[in-house]
Amino acid sequence: MSDRSFLDWPFFDNSHRELAAELESWCEAKLEAAHGEDIDAECRALVRALGDGGWLRYCVPAAYGGVHETLDVRSLCLIRETLARHSGLADFVFAMQGLGSGTISLFGSEAQKRSYLPAVAAGEKIAAFALTEPSSGSDVASMATEARPGEGGYVVNGAKTYISNGGIADFYVLFARTGEAAGARGVSAFIVEAGTEGLDDSERIRVIAPHPLATLTFSDMALPAEALLGERGRGFAQAMATLDVFRTTVGAAALGFARRALDEATARALARPSMGATLADNAIVQAMLAEMVLDVDASALLVYRSAWVRDVQKRRNSREAALAKLHATDHAQQVIDKAVQIFGGLGVTHGVPVEGLYREIRALRIYEGASEVQKVVIARHHLAEAKA
Numbered sequence: 376m377s378d379r380s381f382l383d384w385p386f387f388d389n390s391h392r393e394l395a396a397e398l399e400s401w402c403e404a405k406l407e408a409a410h411g412e413d414i415d416a417e418c419r420a421l422v423r424a425l426g427d428g429g430w431l432r433y434c435v436p437a438a439y440g441g442v443h444e445t446l447d448v449r450s451l452c453l454i455r456e457t458l459a460r461h462s463g464l465a466d467f468v469f470a471m472q473g474l475g476s477g478t479i480s481l482f483g484s485e486a487q488k489r490s491y492l493p494a495v496a497a498g499e500k501i502a503a504f505a506l507t508e509p510s511s512g513s514d515v516a517s518m519a520t521e522a523r524p525g526e527g528g529y530v531v532n533g534a535k536t537y538i539s540n541g542g543i544a545d546f547y548v549l550f551a552r553t554g555e556a557a558g559a560r561g562v563s564a565f566i567v568e569a570g571t572e573g574l575d576d577s578e579r580i581r582v583i584a585p586h587p588l589a590t591l592t593f594s595d596m597a598l599p600a601e602a603l604l605g606e607r608g609r610g611f612a613q614a615m616a617t618l619d620v621f622r623t624t625v626g627a628a629a630l631g632f633a634r635r636a637l638d639e640a641t642a643r644a645l646a647r648p649s650m651g652a653t654l655a656d657n658a659i660v661q662a663m664l665a666e667m668v669l670d671v672d673a674s675a676l677l678v679y680r681s682a683w684v685r686d687v688q689k690r691r692n693s694r695e696a697a698l699a700k701l702h703a704t705d706h707a708q709q710v711i712d713k714a715v716q717i718f719g720g721l722g723v724t725h726g727v728p729v730e731g732l733y734r735e736i737r738a739l740r741i742y743e744g745a746s747e748v749q750k751v752v753i754a755r756h757h758l759a760e761a762k763a
């Protein structure tokens with residue numbers, strides 16, 4: 376029932392339209408609602424299923440088992456939007472394969488790309504991205520985890536927290552201080568295999584929409600020199616460049632949740648008898664639906680514009696990505712809240728899709744740059760242009 380007219384927009388070419396149609400059929404045939412009893416097992420099964428379906432190939436470049444020469448953000452967004460509309464957990468699994476391996480795709484050596492990317496694309500290795508620390512979230516440059524250079528490698532001490540796939544990942548892309556300078560310029564990226572001595576990924580964090588999430592601690596963890604990912608001291612810039620690719624896709628996932636909420640609310644309003652008619656005949660409910668349609672369409676325009684700027688104009692899209700993420704996540708929250716309202720008591724009942732969406736959307740306004748941080752980015756661009 377979802378509006379598909381956006382696929383006719385000039386941001387897309389025919390390969391995108393085919394991708395959206397094929398993934399839609401795959402989701403209808405293969406995806407089941409998460410049952411939540413063993414989230415780790417469900418995620419592992421989803422990684423395999425998405426790998427077998429060929430969808431994880433969009434997470435890596437063509438030379439390493441992918442589809443496009445470089446990551447195609449429009450494809451990533453279409454996939455996240457579609458998966459999110461069907462299953463929050465499937466979207467999560469897909470997103471983390473991309474984000475967790477993204478720094479390797481962008482900055483890895485040939486040997487690192489060959490070791491990890493084909494396995495990520497096949498669903499044989501689970502990836503994770505470890506940036507946040509207990510005392511540095513939004514303020515990434517103040518991270519404290521240290522990778523002290525020594526003979527033949529590095530010794531890592533510190534902690535990372537709120538790490539998605541923590542506990543089930545096969546490898547972590549880790550950002551740590553290597554001492555070249557204070558702040559952003561003294562950070563490097565590393566690839567850490569799960570099971571490395573000195574790494575503890577057993578401390579789990581439970582959140583409102585369950586998915587694997589952990590605190591990682593590093594106690595004198597030895598890493599070989601080859602674990603270094605990209606240039607030493609460039610880790611902060613590499614993390615930001617990776618997030619630049621994936622930030623728009625967070626907006627796409629929010630868009631998928633919002634479209635599902637709109638579909639659910641529309642069907643409910645049409646079916647629910649009320650005062651001798653249906654809820655859909657009520658002007659106040661119609662106004663709510665109209666606002667939801669507007670929010671969804673505006674988010675879609677911003678998300679796919681941002682992806683198009685990156686893919687087709689081939690320029691850095693930090694401004695467009697911040698606008699897309701801010702609008703799509705904040706407004707998806709409002710769309711879903713209205714859907715819950717249209718459902719009445721049923722809307723807050725466990726197991727009803729809009730109740731799940733209500734929990735699912737919340738974290739998207741916090742991770743990969745909180746809404747307020749996106750406002751800082753947007754204002755910075757705006758004022759710089761105004762002063763130029």
Ligand SMILES: Cc1cc2nc3c(=O)[nH]c(=O)nc-3n(C[C@H](O)[C@H](O)[C@H](O)COP(=O)(O)OP(=O)(O)OC[C@H]3O[C@@H](n4cnc5c(N)ncnc54)[C@H](O)[C@@H]3O)c2cc1C
Pocket residue numbers: 504505506507511512513514536537538539540582588738741742743744745746747748751
């Ligand atoms: C479900 C989930 C999954 C996550 N997965 C990962 C992961 O895989 N890898 C990873 O590294 N991290 C991950 N994170 C961590 C996430 O990136 C951080 O939570 C986020 O960056 C915010 O950091 P913080 O929680 O420390 O909040 P803080 O930095 O303490 O910020 C708290 C609030 O303060 C405000 N604020 C902060 N800075 C500013 C500013 N400059 N201007 C204006 N307002 C500001 C915002 O409202 C913000 O929400 C995940 C988090 C969640 C909830």
